[in-house]
Amino acid sequence: MKINAPxxxxxxxxxxxxxxxxxxxxxxxxxxxxxWDPNFNGATMQEAAARYTAAHPDVTFNIVxxxxxxxxxxxxxxxxxxxxxxLPDIVLIEDYGAQKYLLSxxxxxxxxxxxxxxxxxxxxxxxxxxxxxxxxxxxxxxxVTGLFYRSDLLAEAGYxxxxxxxxxxxxxxxxxxAVKEKTGHPMLGIDLNDAGAVRILLQSIGSWYFNADGTPxxxxxxxxxxxxETYAKILTTTEIYKPVSGWSDYTGxxxxxxxxxxxxxxxxTGTIKAANMSxxxxxxxxxxxxxxxxxxxASNLGGSSWYVLESSEEKDAxxxxxxxxxxxxxxxxxxxxxxxxxxxxFLAARDGAAYSAADDYFGGQAVWQNFSDWLGQIPGVNxxxxxxxxxxAVAAQLPTLAQGGSLDDAIAAIAAQVKSQIx
Amino acid sequence: MAVTRLGRNENLNGWAFxxxxxxxxxxxxxxxxxxxxxxxxxxxxxxxxxxxxxxxxERLISDPVFLRALRNTLMFLVIQVPLMIVLALLxxxxxxxxxxxxxxxxxxxxxxxxxxSLVAYxxxxxxxxATDGVINGFLETLHLIDAPIPWLGQPDTAxxxxxxxxxxxxxxxxxxxxxxxxxxxxxxxxEAARIDGVPRWAQFLxxxxxxxxxxxxxxxxxxxxxxxQLFDEVNNITTGGPSDATLTLSLxxxxxxxxxMPSYGYAATVSYVIVVLVAILSVLQFLIxxxxx
Amino acid sequence: xxxxxxxxxxxxxxxxxxxxxxPFFWMLIGTTNTSADIIRGKITFGGxxxxxxxxxxxxxxxxxxxxxxxxxxxxxxxxxxxxxxLAGYGFEMFRSKFRERxxxxxxxxxxxxxxxxxxxxxxxxxxxxxxxxxxxxxxPGIASIFIIFYFRQSTKAFPHELRDAAKIDGLKEWxxxxxxxxxxxxxxxxAATIIVFMANWNNYLWPLIVLQTNEMKTITLVISSLASAYxxxxxxxxxxxxxxxxxxxxxxxxxxxxxxxxxxxSVK
Numbered sequence: 010m011k012i013n014a015p016x017x018x019x020x021x022x023x024x025x026x027x028x029x030x031x032x033x034x035x036x037x038x039x040x041x042x043x044x045w046d047p048n049f050n051g052a053t054m055q056e057a058a059a060r061y062t063a064a065h066p067d068v069t070f071n072i073v074x075x076x077x078x079x080x081x082x083x084x085x086x087x088x089x090x091x092x093x094x095x096l097p098d099i100v101l102i103e104d105y106g107a108q109k110y111l112l113s114x115x116x117x118x119x120x121x122x123x124x125x126x127x128x129x130x131x132x133x134x135x136x137x138x139x140x141x142x143x144x145x146x147x148x149x150x151x152x153v154t155g156l157f158y159r160s161d162l163l164a165e166a167g168y169x170x171x172x173x174x175x176x177x178x179x180x181x182x183x184x185x186x187a188v189k190e191k192t193g194h195p196m197l198g199i200d201l202n203d204a205g206a207v208r209i210l211l212q213s214i215g216s217w218y219f220n221a222d223g224t225p226x227x228x229x230x231x232x233x234x235x236x237x238e239t240y241a242k243i244l245t246t247t248e249i250y251k252p253v254s255g256w257s258d259y260t261g262x263x264x265x266x267x268x269x270x271x272x273x274x275x276x277x278t279g280t281i282k283a284a285n286m287s288x289x290x291x292x293x294x295x296x297x298x299x300x301x302x303x304x305x306x307a308s309n310l311g312g313s314s315w316y317v318l319e320s321s322e323e324k325d326a327x328x329x330x331x332x333x334x335x336x337x338x339x340x341x342x343x344x345x346x347x348x349x350x351x352x353x354x355f356l357a358a359r360d361g362a363a364y365s366a367a368d369d370y371f372g373g374q375a376v377w378q379n380f381s382d383w384l385g386q387i388p389g390v391n392x393x394x395x396x397x398x399x400x401x402a403v404a405a406q407l408p409t410l411a412q413g414g415s416l417d418d419a420i421a422a423i424a425a426q427v428k429s430q431i432x
Numbered sequence: 433m434a435v436t437r438l439g440r441n442e443n444l445n446g447w448a449f450x451x452x453x454x455x456x457x458x459x460x461x462x463x464x465x466x467x468x469x470x471x472x473x474x475x476x477x478x479x480x481x482x483x484x485x486x487x488x489x490e491r492l493i494s495d496p497v498f499l500r501a502l503r504n505t506l507m508f509l510v511i512q513v514p515l516m517i518v519l520a521l522l523x524x525x526x527x528x529x530x531x532x533x534x535x536x537x538x539x540x541x542x543x544x545x546x547x548x549s550l551v552a553y554x555x556x557x558x559x560x561x562a563t564d565g566v567i568n569g570f571l572e573t574l575h576l577i578d579a580p581i582p583w584l585g586q587p588d589t590a591x592x593x594x595x596x597x598x599x600x601x602x603x604x605x606x607x608x609x610x611x612x613x614x615x616x617x618x619x620x621x622x623e624a625a626r627i628d629g630v631p632r633w634a635q636f637l638x639x640x641x642x643x644x645x646x647x648x649x650x651x652x653x654x655x656x657x658x659x660x661q662l663f664d665e666v667n668n669i670t671t672g673g674p675s676d677a678t679l680t681l682s683l684x685x686x687x688x689x690x691x692x693m694p695s696y697g698y699a700a701t702v703s704y705v706i707v708v709l710v711a712i713l714s715v716l717q718f719l720i721x722x723x724x725x
Numbered sequence: 726x727x728x729x730x731x732x733x734x735x736x737x738x739x740x741x742x743x744x745x746x747x748p749f750f751w752m753l754i755g756t757t758n759t760s761a762d763i764i765r766g767k768i769t770f771g772g773x774x775x776x777x778x779x780x781x782x783x784x785x786x787x788x789x790x791x792x793x794x795x796x797x798x799x800x801x802x803x804x805x806x807x808x809x810x811l812a813g814y815g816f817e818m819f820r821s822k823f824r825e826r827x828x829x830x831x832x833x834x835x836x837x838x839x840x841x842x843x844x845x846x847x848x849x850x851x852x853x854x855x856x857x858x859x860x861x862x863x864x865p866g867i868a869s870i871f872i873i874f875y876f877r878q879s880t881k882a883f884p885h886e887l888r889d890a891a892k893i894d895g896l897k898e899w900x901x902x903x904x905x906x907x908x909x910x911x912x913x914x915x916a917a918t919i920i921v922f923m924a925n926w927n928n929y930l931w932p933l934i935v936l937q938t939n940e941m942k943t944i945t946l947v948i949s950s951l952a953s954a955y956x957x958x959x960x961x962x963x964x965x966x967x968x969x970x971x972x973x974x975x976x977x978x979x980x981x982x983x984x985x986x987x988x989x990x991s992v993k
Contacts, residue, residue, distance in 0.1 A: 445819055449814055541741075549948070551949075650878040685841070
């Protein structure tokens, strides 16, 4: 079943010459980048490209944006096909999927250790893209978490910013009840089909779905139990949240002014600022899980990093570009923070002026400074290669937990599903 | 049997008409299918695969998520396809009546759902069926329910929303085939029936349905395949939740290929479950169609 | 009695039409509202139309993506209708045991989910040097089993006497197809054109995999990218979806007249 390629090509050229309208021509030094949000990571890449081209006029950039799910489909199909034709030079990959890509397509990505000084980046971002001592990513945006809250509604219920510092989740639930009682607003918008909150809780205590050796860390794991129990407590206190379905419904719950808070990654800042509620928002540290060792106020949700394809014809130029602009340029990070609200994981960027600026939208709070302080405290965990599988298993149990189902049964069901899914 | 000269000519002509399609299908369908069949015997992660024999089949049988997806898919099929086919047929017959005023307006209106963008209508469906959405508001005004129903938050109601969404989107589409086919029925048959005093419903059952049988069979087979491959609606409205209540085989294949650790071999195996189901159902549908002759 | 029945018919049709049109109408309303209002499901017109259009035009090379989509949809549709209607006619008119078996095989192939074929197809296209070309998008779709099946089933209603008469008149097989079959089956062609055009215009997954550059993107790909940003502007997305819907609607408007004309009436 071998296809005679030249023959096929000729046949096609004859029959359909009119339709072969455009073919990409590979320029001598054109770096192709795939990313997924033209207003966010796409825009930051444009800015970085402009800076690099200014110093290297011979290098041009072709930045192509797709929907995130679309990009993943394209990349995986092409990697799986074993042909390198059509692959970009640099690609953006979400952190949760990093190990999955690195381990299932060995040799597809180029290690960057020789070019990049990784001590300059947040440790947890480096750890997640490291396999056998080789690190493959140029760490980009962080998903450092915080509790975004409506300062006006919480003030109405009798809570100021100080009241939200160093609280536990139990205290948070009490505050949420008071807010609901006094203002009528639910505290959270919760999608029972999304296990993101469980991921946040787990990482805040320095744990994950897996042990260091990759085996599931679910049954008999005090940390997993504590995280799920904490979330179940929120879910069973039904008066404090509004059930939502899907992403836009979730973001709509607080941008519409209905819901009084959300705990999520720093990248939500742009969404919240687009809601035109200046002076009505604040950011507090993530509440802490009570009664477990190593519990912190810092965690992470999402975030992504840049990877260079090993097959890239412009590999050296691509690596040099990432190492010089993304790996050294403090001023660049100020620019993308101000323009795109992107909090990078380049630690030196925190000392720049933009990071210490007060933000009127958040009542004059220096939110970027807060986030970057928390960034350094995020416990490093190994996301492993089956995060999405476990996530699906956890999400499947959330509706039952919300109805007061037994925690033990839920954990057993999750463990059983994970066992059958991990092959 | 001796082939006559005419017979051989007929045979050659038959091949000539179908040859362009067969050549294209051979290259762009048969070959990839053989490849994917071969893939379904491979196990492993991503690009690192090895021959696994029947390992994927064994995994299939003991996979609770697959069994859930299979059950959901068959449930959608059994409820939704007959509902939509009957609805589309009735609409087509109603809109084929020359005495009906505003036919082209109605036709266009009922065709609109299948051109309405998936993005637009999934946002709208989600907002309409939200706990504080218009559907609950409407039902509460009519005192049909006491408390708002969390449509997308409960397994059974989420399934109802999905069935409504698919029916809404594809009924007008199927109606097109019936409308076109109705033009091919000789009007004089109805004239004769009317003169003989055959009532309208009997005309529908004894003339329209038998005359449309080839196209009804076609739409039934196609809708069966479409529903077995159901993906868009569940991916955009419920993402398979809550508790996997709306997870379909296609969504599961998608997850196995793109969301989870890529296991292309296993995903291909699940794909062929759909093929086997279609084969069984198509044979049944053709047999039923033949029996009624 | 008859009046009552037609009243019920009109009533039910009006409900069906309302339910069908409402989301479309809402999509139109969406182009005049802000993103936040759209998520809330606001059902009244707003004043954001100009802003949304301006934002859409600023982000999207409208002429380019519309041309790409139109080129792909029209070229593929014409080829598909030609190749697939020939085959549908061939399978029905010239039945043989062997061809029946092939046909059954085709139906089975139709049910293989495209996701399973994507990787092999991509390898083929890469080896043939066709990545990022329109040929790679069009080729797998030209012989559509779906349309072959549709034409075959519709051809069952084609009166064989017509073909016999034409043969006696000395017409060749291709002449019969061109001069007798084609005009007689025009309502079938009209329906097939609508379906094929719509499928190609909305084609998404395969173009996504094959196309690599912004210049080649179709409107469907552009909308998907707009709609799944971290903070999508649904006002802009709605402008895009309306624009993406119009061509299919126009094709439908132009061709629906053909449904009203009976097949036999067109043969003199």
